[in-house]
Amino acid sequence: MMNAHKTKIALLLAAGALGLSACGGSDGSDGNPGNPGGEPAGAIKELHFSFDNTRINDGVTAVEFSVTNEEDKPVVGLQKMRFYAEQLLPEGASGAGNSSQWEYLLDETCDLPAQKCPGTFVDHKNGRYSYTFKANLAESTRATYKAELAQRLVIRNYNTPLPDGTAVPGTTALIDFMGDSGADAYYTRKIVATESCNACHGDVQEAGHMTGDVNFCASCHTPGRVSDGKEFNVFIHDIHFELDAADNKIKPAFGVAALENCQSCHVEKEAAPDWANWSRIPTAQSCGSCHTNIDFAAGKGHSQQVDNSNCVACHNSDWTAELHSAQGMAAKALVAKLGMNGALKGNDDNTATLSLAITDAAGTAVDATSLISKIQRIETITNVGPNFPIMGYNPSPGNGQKKVTKDLVKAGALQSGVTVVDGKLVFTTPVLPFGSGDANTAFTFIGLEMCVSGSEFVDCATGVATQTMKAELVHAAKAGETANFRHIDSVNFASCQGCHGETFDIHKGYHAGFIMSDQLGRDVNGKLTVGVDACVACHTPDGTYAGGANKGAFEMKLHVVHGKEAVINNCSQCHNDFNLDAFKAKGALATSAGKYTTPITATCTSCHAPESIGHGLTNMGAIVDGDYVEANQAAQQETCLFCHKPTVADHKVVKM
Structure with a gap:
């Protein structure tokens, strides 16, 4: 860390060399812009902006703001910033049924090292700054400035080092205010809180745009400023969801349930006062970003809609919310109806016998025979050595052996080599490469996929929908020995569910699918703990x-x-x-x-x-x-x- 006193002197001299002057304050009186804010920050990991005064006079925007670091010390000598001016059209202003919409007006960049700054930028050398635009908002070629609308001022600080070489992070800050008075904006378009993004993505920081604020993304990705399909309410859905052509349902992107339903992001929070817009204001643009098989203007897949004026007549808020949460709720209800309880036994001939009971919601075993016609697939994957599996996804280089895969039931039919004994499905594996140490243990990962219609299990047939159920994991030691288990104290499985939801079905399609749940849990220090240890059956x-x-x-x-x-x-x-x-x-x-x-x-x-x-x-x-x-x-x-x-x-x- 540098010497803070020397840093301050260096910054004062550097600022003076650039010809910048503080606005008065030479007497250091309280509240005066020239009042030193204490020793400036000597190291900067974070930048925190606070807005002291933002106003528009005759179309010219001026802002006063303060910047501190993570220790609340003033940051002096920031070198490069871009200032964005935007305004918010209220819902319905651009046409009946239309949602509110950000309009991008103009921006100016103040680059001190390059000695380019169109407006008037002042570093008051105490953590306080001010900037006055050169351009009048009336000069915007993107939209017509309207003083009566809510305005947004965004500051984007580049990661340009301070004059003495101190590194600073790139970041953004913004404030919404009324253009004709400077007062806080009395209407907004804050639909998703950055906190919701961070629940999955950690501390989101888009490096190219130097922002960790989803509101900045939303107010820049606006019609007329970005290409078609890159508007925020379109592309943000596009990258998280896609349409499953097979059953005409929205499915999460990336092959797993990245998001369980609309409410994964659209959550009621103080930072997102407009969180309910997703259901309250249906538009062809927002709806079409997920329902990509619909052409509203042409009347393909939906009655023809030339604009958004009539959408809410059918798609009222309660109905829309219920419809879009129904799929997730139905899945949870179905998953809760059945479970599995397996047992694996190592045999003297180095095979292992799996006995699998299907259980009802109360955990009571039911006769598998009564359910076989309704089971799309029961898939088993067996490997040896839970801490370091020795059978490969394909034949392993070490022993030339491949994991054992076996469907017990497929498309409503019992498979060869599988029997039903006392209502349980029974299968004996081929000879396994049991060895010493960790390799004395075999383990079987089991996936169950049921045929469904609505909230009921039905006989399987072509075109019938299916639902993945909770997976099961069982272990068996080589005959006469004690089983080993893979450690599960590293990954916090709750964090997986926090992003993916409780019913995310891993690999459904290629596999039967596996819903990770407490059915996979085991006692760790007196606590039922769910792990991801089953995944190594394939990911060897x-x-x-x-x-x-x-x-x-x-x-x-x-x-x-x-x-x-x-x-x-x-x-x-x-x-x-x-x-x-x-x-x-x-x-x-x-x-x-x-x-x-x-x-x-x-x-x-x-x-x-x-x-x-x-x-x-x-x-x-x-x-x-x-x-x-x-x-x-x-x-x-x-x-x-x-x-x-x-x-x-x-x-x-x-x-x-």
Whole structure:
């Protein structure tokens, strides 16, 4: 951290060299813009803006604001800002039935290092700043300025360092006010709170736009400023949902239930006073962004609607809300009706026998025979070695064996090799590669998919809808031994449900689907704990599909998938803890096609590029993209944890 006193002097001199002057205040009296606000911030991780006065005089916008860091110390010497002026058309102003709409007026950028600043920018050198636009809002070529409308002033601070080199983060801040008085805006368009985005995405920060505020996104992605389809109420739905052509229902994007229903984002919060607009003001633009098979203007898939004036006549708020929440509610009701209770037993010939009971809502076993015609699929996946599975997604390089997959029931019919004994489905696996240690344990992951119509289970037939039910996981030791279990104290499963919902069905379509629930839970220190340990039945050390080309081992897969979707912000979003001892039971993981890496390094490089780590990995005992046998033999020779002691709060902790 730099010396704060020297920093202040440097900033004063730098500001003077740029020809900027404070507006009076030389006597340092209280409340005067020249009054020093105490020692300025010496290090800046966060910028916090507060607006002191925003006004529009004869079409010219002026703003006074203060900036502090995370320690509430004044930030002096900010170098580059863009100022945006926007206005809000009230609902109905642009046409009957139309929602409120942001109109982009103009913007000006003040770049001090480049000595370019169209308006009047003053750094008062105490954390307070002021800016007056050069342009009159009446000069806007995008919209006609109307003083009586609610206005928005956005400040975008670039991550340009201070004159003395101190780094500052890029960020945005905004204020809504009435243009003709400067008073707080008495109507708004704040439909989704940034907090709702952060529930899944952590502390959202869009690097290109330097913003973590969804309201900034919404007021810039406006008609006339962005291309068709990029308006905020269109593209934000588009990236989270897609239409399932098979059953004409909205399904979440990314292959899993990224969002369970509209209320995942549209939540009643103080920061989102207009949260109910999604159901209260139906428009072709917003509705069509999810229901992409409808052409309202042409009358395709819906009665012809040339504008939004008649939408609310049929789509009243209560009906719309009920309809869009019904799918999620119906799924929860169906899922609650049935469960599974399995048992796995290791046999003397190294096979394992699975006995699976279907249970009712009370947990009482029912005769499977009575349900078979209504079961679309019961899928089982069996592997060996829960902490380091030894059977691959495809035949593993180590022993040439592939995980055992078996459908017990499919399309309403009992499959060959499966019997019903005392109302339970029974199946015996082929010989499994049982071994010593962790490999003395087999485990079976089970998915159940039912045929449904409305709220009832029905006989399966072509075109009948299906519902994934709660998954089951069972373990069995090699005959005469005690079973091992994979650790489940690392990932906080509640955080998975927090984003994906309680009934998200993983991999439905290719698989029967798996709803992770308390049915998978087991006692950990006297507490029922749900884990994601079942997923390693497929996401083995050898990866999925093309070997490790997609980093399919479970230790890496979730990092890769969530990283691609820009979800990961910090480890605590998903992790309760780091069970570092778990690496003692692991071998090499596939990190590229046919290449393997020692486990600690492989896990770290699922987020970090090897060259970014800062030291030679092979010097620490790691094998990176090496031969399977070589990397597996070296798995316990990595010395990473001699120095690195990552925690959930700070995974970069180094033990000195």
